[in-house]
Amino acid sequence: MALAHLHRTDPKANMARFYCIEVAPTLFGEVSVLRTWGRIGTRGRTSVETCLSAAEAEKAAVRTLRQKERRGYLPTRQM
Template sequence: MTTLVPDPIHLHRIDLDRNMRRFYEISVQPTLFGGTSLVRTWGRIGTAGQSLVETFDHPIDTTAAFARLERTKRRRGYRDATQAALP
């Protein structure tokens, strides 16, 4: 059984009035033992940022966590990196 793995996303939140230039990346990676990992990286644009890896036994759980995080970040003002650069 194959499951649909979401494409990685790269989001930006830029607010020049508040001197805010942040990025947030989310991707899904397979593990060696048949599970999947949700890899999150965030920080100020231009830095390496911080990373967090969450491992799940079932790909469905990983996909649900991915969707929840993406929805939360978009509600907080993050946009796709290509759109964030536009005025």
Template sequence: MTSEPLLLTRRDPARNMARFYVLIVEPDLFDGAALTRNWGRIGTKGRFRIDLFGSRQEAEHRLVALARSKVRRGYRQGAEAG
């Protein structure tokens, strides 16, 4: 079962900043879970990273930790990113 993607955005027109960060937990082929991250400037494809975990719970714990870190840096749950 795939979780809903978590979309975070950060905009600062004074610094010409418009960024997105998307996190999603998905099952992998070996009864574990994959945390997929996509980030970059709004309007681009951005970069991707996939981290594999032994369980869905571990992947979701990491998702929460990353989301907290991004919120501390000024990201907010936001509208579409590109």
């Protein structure tokens, strides 16, 4: 489940970045927070944080989402 897909662009600084946050169950009953980021148009990098419960994973995902919004990332428009 994709929690958020964010973009941050600034043509003057030649900046075009994306950040995607997803929460997904693992095969072992845990829940993972998947973070993917990079320059728009690239595959980017991925980080996985495994939590014991869905509540912990949601908390970690929301914390990351708030941090990125404070840094200027905006939600992308859904088509």
